Amino acid sequence: xxYFSSADRSNVGVALTMNKEQGHxxxxxxxxxxxxxxxxxAIFYIGYTVFEIPSNLIMTKVSPSKWLARICITWGAVAGxxxxxxxxASFFALRFLxxxxxxxxxxxxxxxxxxxxxxxxxxxxVGTYYFASSASGIIGNFISAGVQLMDGINGIYGWKWLLIxxxxxxxxxxxxxxxMLPDNxxxxxxxxxxxxxxxxxxxxxxxxxxxxxxFKEVLKQMKNYRVYIFGVLYxxxxxxxxxxxxxxxxxxxxxxGGKFSSIQVSLMIIPYGICMMTTAxxxxxxxxxxxxxxxxxxxxxxxxxxxxxxxxFAGPLGVRYFGVLVAALGQGPLxxxxxGWTTSSANGEKAVAATTGIASTMAQLGVIFVTYLxxxxxxxxxxxxxxxxxxxxxxxxxxxxxxxxxRWDLGRLNRIIERDGQTKDGVKIKYLM
Numbered sequence: 323x324x325y326f327s328s329a330d331r332s333n334v335g336v337a338l339t340m341n342k343e344q345g346h347x348x349x350x351x352x353x354x355x356x357x358x359x360x361x362x363x364a365i366f367y368i369g370y371t372v373f374e375i376p377s378n379l380i381m382t383k384v385s386p387s388k389w390l391a392r393i394c395i396t397w398g399a400v401a402g403x404x405x406x407x408x409x410x411a412s413f414f415a416l417r418f419l420x421x422x423x424x425x426x427x428x429x430x431x432x433x434x435x436x437x438x439x440x441x442x443x444x445x446x447x448v449g450t451y452y453f454a455s456s457a458s459g460i461i462g463n464f465i466s467a468g469v470q471l472m473d474g475i476n477g478i479y480g481w482k483w484l485l486i487x488x489x490x491x492x493x494x495x496x497x498x499x500x501x502m503l504p505d506n507x508x509x510x511x512x513x514x515x516x517x518x519x520x521x522x523x524x525x526x527x528x529x530x531x532x533x534x535x536x537f538k539e540v541l542k543q544m545k546n547y548r549v550y551i552f553g554v555l556y557x558x559x560x561x562x563x564x565x566x567x568x569x570x571x572x573x574x575x576x577x578x579g580g581k582f583s584s585i586q587v588s589l590m591i592i593p594y595g596i597c598m599m600t601t602a603x604x605x606x607x608x609x610x611x612x613x614x615x616x617x618x619x620x621x622x623x624x625x626x627x628x629x630x631x632x633x634x635f636a637g638p639l640g641v642r643y644f645g646v647l648v649a650a651l652g653q654g655p656l657x658x659x660x661x662g663w664t665t666s667s668a669n670g671e672k673a674v675a676a677t678t679g680i681a682s683t684m685a686q687l688g689v690i691f692v693t694y695l696x697x698x699x700x701x702x703x704x705x706x707x708x709x710x711x712x713x714x715x716x717x718x719x720x721x722x723x724x725x726x727x728x729r730w731d732l733g734r735l736n737r738i739i740e741r742d743g744q745t746k747d748g749v750k751i752k753y754l755m
Contacts, residue, residue, distance in 0.1 A: 332568065334417075338572065448658040601652075628648060
């Protein structure tokens with residue numbers, strides 16, 4: 323599911339440059355300006371943000387498999403219908419509907435993991451989700467390079483074929499999810515009765531409080547300052563990742579000064595995806611294994627910032643392209659570790675649902691501005707995009723500062739647990755740092 327979610331999101335960025343030489347790219351065929359394309363990208367997150375927390379709360383009251391399947395099928399349908407874009411109005415409307423349809427997927431999938439894995443195991447599993455996101459960048463750009471050759475078949479532009487194909491496949495995946503995804507260990511068809519019992523016993527110590535969550539729980543969590551700190555921690559890598567997810571085709575095209583063909587641009591994005599995929603799958607699992615969160619967060623925020631500096635200030639084209647790859651290596655583990663840390667620091671399933679919803683909503687609010695104001699949305703910043711890159715460097719620095727604060731704050735709570743047996747909120751299990 324997350325593979326197709328990432329593919330359907332990034333396809334807009336790819337569509338902006340597909341078959342540009344023939345004038346058959348999304349901008350040219352729909353008559354969009356650069357600012358309108360950036361606004362359309364941002365509008366997706368308005369719909370996503372407005373409906374994200376309600377979607378996450380609904381998932382605690384209904385079957386997770388059915389709700390995640392509903393999300394997948396409806397967003398796939400809208401993603402396919404985006405092939406009907408013909409002007410700015412239709413672009414804006416369909417982008418908003420896509421956000422509404424997909425709302426709640428990422429925090430919902432994080433919440434779903436808490437039914438099967440313990441707190442200290444979450445980060446690596448979220449990393450697997452993010453691995454799928456990176457894989458979509460690799461496979462998707464191979465596909466887009468091939469689909470560009472379909473340009474004009476049956477009078478349909480290449481970018482429209484791309485959206486139709488991905489949207490159709492997403493709907494099929496949603497149908498499979500409806501019938502195949504287990505809701506909890508007890509409903510796993512592939513486990514024996516003994517394995518089910520072992521899985522449920524293993525999770526008993528992790529479950530605290532009833533599963534159903536209402537807005538009272540959201541309001542309760544909104545009074546907890548730590549939720550907002552984790553929200554900022556999660557927001558920083560999400561903003562960085564999203565800005566690149568949408569605009570890395572534009573960045574690479576500008577690196578070549580207009581000399582790269584649209585197919586070359588698609589192929590040059592593949593190493594970027596490989597770099598991000600590699601660190602996304604390896605380091606969140608290492609963080610779980612060593613029960614470490616703050617150290618890898620600081621290290622990879624620093625690597626990300628260095629990558630953007632190389633991209634901005636290096637001279638030779640090859641070195642600047644290397645900067646893109648360094649930034650990809652840095653950002654790969656950040657979102658999985660941040661979401662895993664946020665999830666594991668919430669006390670009980672109610673708190674997990676509310677906290678992840680709030681943190682994700684904060685991140686998506688930030689994404690609205692990032693996608694509208696940076697790169698394609700900041701034409702005067704081209705061709706080197708130094709200003710946009712420095713915003714991402716600043717987000718990396720902010721992420722380091724927030725990580726250091728959380729390490730101090732959670733360490734203080736752990737000392738209270740050691741001394742008194744629990745915090746004033748009744749938390750008895752030490753926080754991961």
